[in-house]
Amino acid sequence: MRIFNFSAGPAVLPTTVLEQVRDELLDWRGRGMGIMEMSHRGKDFSGVIAEAEADLRELMGIPANYKVLFLQGGATQQFAQIPMNLLAGRSADYIVTGAWSKKAYKEAQPFGAVRLAGSTEADAFTRLPRADELKLDPQAAYLHICTNETIHGVEMFDVPEAPAGVPLVADMSSHILSRPMDVSRYGLIYAGAQKNIGPAGLVIVIVREDLLGKASAITPGVMNYAVMAEHGSMLNTPPTFGIYLAGLIFKDLKAQGGLAAVEQSNIAKASKLYDAIAASGGFYRNPVELSARSRMNVPFTLANPALDADFLAEAAELRLSGLKGHKSVGGMRASIYNAMSLEGVDALVALMQDFAARKG
């Protein structure tokens, strides 16, 4: 029996997709072998990766002048790879709105000049910076943001305006594919797969073509966007199984009606949860400003932290898992990615209401 898995990532994957993966694990389409066992240079896998890219382009409306790369090393490796590829001896701006953009800012520093263009750390990352708080360099090589902070539960619905000619670079790891995004506003989008895309070990980079070819001389081939674009993400063996699984997820999202439909479902799920917090009369609390509350990661604390362990124990009884909050924030966190069902959110809300009624 499947559990309701609220883990922040690796995270729940759609049951129907996993059933398909299971059914073809030893024999994909009668080939007598699974996808994992196939040469990445063969016709079959070439079709799989091409279809995954085409479906992602369709889902996100990726313009033709953007390359889609299937890479390894997670978003954390991108924290270094982005300055290696884009800095080109210049300076870059970073806006810090939570733990992940702070890491990106720190990891970029060995590669050149990196400026802090804004930060909400003084407010414990409970809000987003206002436009008038940002100090943006009009000469920056790029402006880096994290559009959804997995740990602090802060999501950007209005993306900061970069100075003219400064490409916006966005870490979308924990909310990519959760709603339509205007890709043309970005120079580069990246996302680790292990939330809304597929299994850990795959990272997707969507990069505007004019940003290619600026990599520093010590950028290894597999980390050089231009080289990987030229080789169709296959300078070496790519993470074939992850790409295959991502492709199935993309098809599943298309079948659901695309990202506009997915967004409606995500709004419904997040609203139920935030409403339950608001209606609890302070028993539960989410510290994030209303306009910046993430639809994917909902951290909340209990007014009485001595009840945390009881809450988690009761959740486990009800087969609700992965709810313990990140240690830097405490309390609970419900990650409600695309693959979390409304049924799972309803079960959590029911527990929250019942628990508060008994212990409040």
Next chain:
Amino acid sequence: MRIFNFSAGPAVLPTTVLEQVRDELLDWRGRGMGIMEMSHRGKDFSGVIAEAEADLRELMGIPANYKVLFLQGGATQQFAQIPMNLLAGRSADYIVTGAWSKKAYKEAQPFGAVRLAGSTEADAFTRLPRADELKLDPQAAYLHICTNETIHGVEMFDVPEAPAGVPLVADMSSHILSRPMDVSRYGLIYAGAQKNIGPAGLVIVIVREDLLGKASAITPGVMNYAVMAEHGSMLNTPPTFGIYLAGLIFKDLKAQGGLAAVEQSNIAKASKLYDAIAASGGFYRNPVELSARSRMNVPFTLANPALDADFLAEAAELRLSGLKGHKSVGGMRASIYNAMSLEGVDALVALMQDFAARKG
């Protein structure tokens, strides 16, 4: 029905292991979720990675003063990562014995001084260099070798003696776990998973502790062996599914009796194939010197290349796949990794004999 898959990698995986993966894909040990969906920080996955490491240590007899790292980016990323971590402003020696060590030599060059200590390219990589042909630098930061060349089918059974104090660094991607190896002879061993270990997207590094901590300042955290060792390979989310599958492969090899037993099976398989080539009276030919013939990758050409397409077509009829040779070598290549059965080799040998009798 499963095929006999002679692909060079990604390659055949053991059917029984894949059956287990399939059976627990949606629900691992009653947890209500698959391994892919679990937090890498949780107790369950921590157990999986710890057990995988312990089993690998036992299988290979890895001494206590070596770290085992589960990384991403493939062996190709290691071509850059090794000099970034070990060069420390010095020079390194490379012995080039085939396409892969040649790539490793080339990819290392942007990171510092790299010397060609020996090469058999003039002989089309059909042999290994003799000790008296090597020009080894006694001050080198390391000596790099590739102990099995996947494309050229050249395997080192006697490993070159590095000068005193110079650590030997070996790419063992395509024959790791095929037989016992004396790990203590090496400073660092690395191997992409997609041959004898598991799915593509995982690379294993086994590194002696005294070599840690010399990384250049521009080494990203996820690429820094010391940092990754300190974080148990989990500075960021590791490729959890690949590590889990590798762990199952390790258990399977232990159940077979460990690497000494695996070696006997591999000797039996390779002998049958090389004997069939030798007995063909020149119809089939392997160009590699007897003492350096790989037990994992057996390239062979037909005396009449006009028959190549017929051979491949007949092989396909018999459900023998992945036999087309690498374009740089031509002809055929049978990769007979651990998971290739003796039955598969027998089927190939039968075809070779029958085909030669009819067309010879």
